[in-house]
Amino acid sequence: MKAAREFVADMAEQVSMPEVYVAIRELLLDPETTIDDFVEVVQRDSMLTVRVMRMARSQYFGFPRQSDDLYQAISLIGLMQLHDLMLGCLCMRTFAAIPEQVLNLRAFWRYCVQCGIAARTIGEFSRTDGSPVFFTLGLLHEIGHAALFLKAPEASLGALETSQAEQRELAEIEREMLGFDYGEVGAELMRLWRLPPVYRQAAAHHLEPAGAEPAYRPAVEVVSLAHALCQNPGVGRHTAKIERAIRDVPGFAQLPPQIDEHVAGEISAHTDFVLGLLWPQGAPDPRLQPGGVGHA
Numbered sequence: 001m002k003a004a005r006e007f008v009a010d011m012a013e014q015v016s017m018p019e020v021y022v023a024i025r026e027l028l029l030d031p032e033t034t035i036d037d038f039v040e041v042v043q044r045d046s047m048l049t050v051r052v053m054r055m056a057r058s059q060y061f062g063f064p065r066q067s068d069d070l071y072q073a074i075s076l077i078g079l080m081q082l083h084d085l086m087l088g089c090l091c092m093r094t095f096a097a098i099p100e101q102v103l104n105l106r107a108f109w110r111y112c113v114q115c116g117i118a119a120r121t122i123g124e125f126s127r128t129d130g131s132p133v134f135f136t137l138g139l140l141h142e143i144g145h146a147a148l149f150l151k152a153p154e155a156s157l158g159a160l161e162t163s164q165a166e167q168r169e170l171a172e173i174e175r176e177m178l179g180f181d182y183g184e185v186g187a188e189l190m191r192l193w194r195l196p197p198v199y200r201q202a203a204a205h206h207l208e209p210a211g212a213e214p215a216y217r218p219a220v221e222v223v224s225l226a227h228a229l230c231q232n233p234g235v236g237r238h239t240a241k242i243e244r245a246i247r248d249v250p251g252f253a254q255l256p257p258q259i260d261e262h263v264a265g266e267i268s269a270h271t272d273f274v275l276g277l278l279w280p281q282g283a284p285d286p287r288l289q290p291g292g293v294g295h296a
Contacts, residue, residue: 004184008192011151014097017193020045021090024083025194038082039070048086051277052077055085058277060270084136087195088116088278091139095146096280102157103149111230112139113275118226118263125259126222126251137202137219138226144186144203152178171207183207218251225252226263235261 008015023041027033042048049070056073067073074082092109119138148156159177163170171181186203201216202223212220225245229238238260245252256262 003178004180004188005191007151007178007180007185008147008188011147012192014150015094015147015189015192017090017094020048021086024086028079028083035071035074038074038079042070042074042082042086047280048089051085051089052082054277055081058273060273080133084133085278087136087193088139089280091143091146092278093280095150098146098150098153102153103146108146109279110271110275112142113278114233114267114271115139115141115223115226115230117267117270117274118229119223121263121266122225122255122259123219123222125255125262127254133198134219134222134226137199137223140186140190140199141202141206141223141227142182142186143189144182144184147185147189148174148178148182169207221245221249221252225259229260229263230267233264233267235264 020041023044024038027037027041042052052070052073053067056067056076067076077085092105096105098105116135116137116139119141120135123134145156155178156174159173160170162168162177163173166173171183174181183204183206187200190199190203197213198216198219201212202220205212205220206224206227209217209220209224225241228241232238239257242255242257242259246255246257
């Protein structure tokens, strides 16, 4: 991970989170804080305020009653889900400077939102501990791509083209060309942002969950299956993988064999709303056909 850490360290100023996010993180670590403290911080950013209110009123996030003000909204959402909402919004802002000719950000973030929805759906069905955070784990598990395209666009495009031409995994090509892959870069971003270890584990090990630390492997398995379903979407394309997961992965015994159908239905129903909720103000309309940066 040393090379990936140096890569991220060289661009730390470009990818540092805004002050409003830092303030929320500090409040979460302070046992003496109150809801009023969080309200004061969120109110500093008018667009985040709007998003929090929309989230609290949304059917997708499943809140049982409507909120009339920011205090009620934050109380209803919960502090960790507030953190995750802000994290998603601000990540999109952080990487908004990538030129469209280098990376189609609308397609990339649409795909990431679909991964988040898939992970949340799988987590709920598997009843895995920590399911509320699965949306954000799925959303950000490929964030290393954005960092690579921001700092090393030519090398990243070259790796993507080679991967597609040779039908080989992008991570493998990146390791050959750069000495590290997008998962390692993502994990180092999570370290820079001081996120809990499960975020780093999901980014680093979603392609090979067996490499995750035992305490975090159940969550990484959820993200890994979500990744597979979204990389090659289509009901019935992953039957063998789902059957193996139900048989072999602890905690997946309760997954329905038709989990791909459930995931596809949730993605179809909620992608546009969730993407619109997170999408940066003033950016082009994010409604676009699904797509990512290629098979990872």
